[in-house]
Amino acid sequence: MTETVLQTQALTKYYGSTLAVDHLNLKIPQGCICGFVGRNGAGKTTAIKLMLGLLKPTAGSSRLLGCDSQQLLPAIRQRIGYVTEGHRLFRWMSINELQKFQRAFFPKQWDDKFFADMIEYFNLPKKRKIKHLSNGERAQVSLALALAPNPELLIMDDPTLGLDAAIRRQFLEGMIELIMRQGRTVLFSSHILGDVERVSDRIVVIDKGVLRANCSLEEFRAAVKKVILSFTDSPPADVDIEGLLHCRRSEKELELILVGPADEQITQWAKKSGAQNHQIVKMNLEDQFIEFTAPPNHRRLFQWEEK
Amino acid sequence: MALWIQISSGSGEPIYVQVAQQISEAIAKSELASGDKLPAVRKLASELVINPNTVARAYTRLEQAGLVTTKTGSGTYVSDPKLRKSDAADINILTERMDTLITRGLNLGLREQDLITMFKDRLAKFVNRQTERKND
Numbered sequence: 001m002t003e004t005v006l007q008t009q010a011l012t013k014y015y016g017s018t019l020a021v022d023h024l025n026l027k028i029p030q031g032c033i034c035g036f037v038g039r040n041g042a043g044k045t046t047a048i049k050l051m052l053g054l055l056k057p058t059a060g061s062s063r064l065l066g067c068d069s070q071q072l073l074p075a076i077r078q079r080i081g082y083v084t085e086g087h088r089l090f091r092w093m094s095i096n097e098l099q100k101f102q103r104a105f106f107p108k109q110w111d112d113k114f115f116a117d118m119i120e121y122f123n124l125p126k127k128r129k130i131k132h133l134s135n136g137e138r139a140q141v142s143l144a145l146a147l148a149p150n151p152e153l154l155i156m157d158d159p160t161l162g163l164d165a166a167i168r169r170q171f172l173e174g175m176i177e178l179i180m181r182q183g184r185t186v187l188f189s190s191h192i193l194g195d196v197e198r199v200s201d202r203i204v205v206i207d208k209g210v211l212r213a214n215c216s217l218e219e220f221r222a223a224v225k226k227v228i229l230s231f232t233d234s235p236p237a238d239v240d241i242e243g244l245l246h247c248r249r250s251e252k253e254l255e256l257i258l259v260g261p262a263d264e265q266i267t268q269w270a271k272k273s274g275a276q277n278h279q280i281v282k283m284n285l286e287d288q289f290i291e292f293t294a295p296p297n298h299r300r301l302f303q304w305e306e307k
Numbered sequence: 308m309a310l311w312i313q314i315s316s317g318s319g320e321p322i323y324v325q326v327a328q329q330i331s332e333a334i335a336k337s338e339l340a341s342g343d344k345l346p347a348v349r350k351l352a353s354e355l356v357i358n359p360n361t362v363a364r365a366y367t368r369l370e371q372a373g374l375v376t377t378k379t380g381s382g383t384y385v386s387d388p389k390l391r392k393s394d395a396a397d398i399n400i401l402t403e404r405m406d407t408l409i410t411r412g413l414n415l416g417l418r419e420q421d422l423i424t425m426f427k428d429r430l431a432k433f434v435n436r437q438t439e440r441k442n443d
Contacts, residue, residue: 032360033358172356173353176352176353176356176357176358177353179358179359180349180352180353180359193316193317194316194317195316197316197317197322198314198322198356198357198358199357199358200358201358201360217358218321218364221321222321282320283319284318284319285316285317286317
């Protein structure tokens with residue numbers, strides 16, 4: 001049986017009167033790479049901080065590796081890695097000093113050689129102070145610090161924000177390398193859906209603090225579909241198909257965004273509705289995400305109109 | 308072998324389908340012959356920087372298509388073409404795909420004979436490789 005490494009129960013957080021995380025019920029099984037996605041301000045960072053016990057929830061609870069997030073014992077903390085948004089590291093320390101400092105938190109499993117090899121691979125001088133590193137170099141140090149203790153659970157808050165393609169790829173490689181080891185789990189938030197698609201086998205989508213999806217990446221990819229139906233006359237007024245998320249009309253066409261129904265079901269409905277023909281469009285993950293999190297009656301920012 | 312597999316994230320096609328398609332193309336071109344061993348799941352995942360489950364899923368898909376067989380504890384191998392079964396559904400899908408190409412060709416103003424010549428030329432590229440491989 002697969003163990004649950006991260007679990008939240010009705011986890012809720014208000015900032016004043018603003019609801020940031022709304023009754024989040026999340027379960028992440030051991031051994032996956034989970035892409036944590038949501039639009040800006042959806043509550044990802046708040047949720048991560050709640051999970052790590054860095055913020056107090058207004059209501060609800062969460063557990064990491066079986067231990068309540070608000071009372072994480074040092075023995076549990078040692079098994080968890082956390083990469084902050086923006087890779088905030090002590091600026092006055094050198095890479096060497098930072099390593100010693102960080103190693104003290106993970107006395108049992110810190111891998112000196114692994115850390116040294118990564119720093120060498122990145123071609124970073126160990127005596128250089130963090131404040132003299134570029135953003136990309138700081139991110140590389142942060143990645144080495146995150147992987148050196150061989151964490152059972154690695155949580156990264158938008159680790160590739162603002163990084164170039166090569167350094168972003170190094171982060172993806174790091175995640176794959178970690179997950180190959182027995183029983184490791186990664187949760188990372190990102191806005192780069194291409195990265196999420198590449199390395200994740202699980203996806204969690206939150207929108208306005210609410211959990212919208214928590215499933216395997218393949219399920220999500222297969223579930224969200226766009227269908228274009230054309231009619232000889234005006235399309236039917238009632239669109240009573242299962243899983244309808246958005247419906248956009250034009251004079252003789254319907255564009256539907258559906259979550260869940262199989263292609264055969266769609267074909268049947270298309271026949272029943274009197275469509276002249278229909279096309280099920282294969283969407284990429286980014287388009288799926290945009291549609292999935294779009295508000296109802298969502299229109300494009302700029303809509304082409306025939307003059 | 309991993310190097311020629313190109314992953315394009317952001318495509319409408321899931322990554323496991325991309326991997327499976329490129330390997331099945333290599334088998335069709337005899338770049339991978341019967342009995343050749345596919346890289347271990349974790350090795351390929353590491354080289355392509357994709358999730359190991361995605362690679363495993365691609366291999367399962369190839370196995371379902373009868374193109375490879377997995378020997379427990381040993382690895383995944385390209386299967387013997389004589390033992391592959393092509394079922395009617397697969398052939399149907401193939402026929403439909405050909406329709407798409409024919410439509411495009413005709414819309415480009417190509418004549419029947421042009422299409423046949425093009426088809427033969429392309430086919431030759433695959434078959435020639437197969438013979439070269441056998442003579443190696």
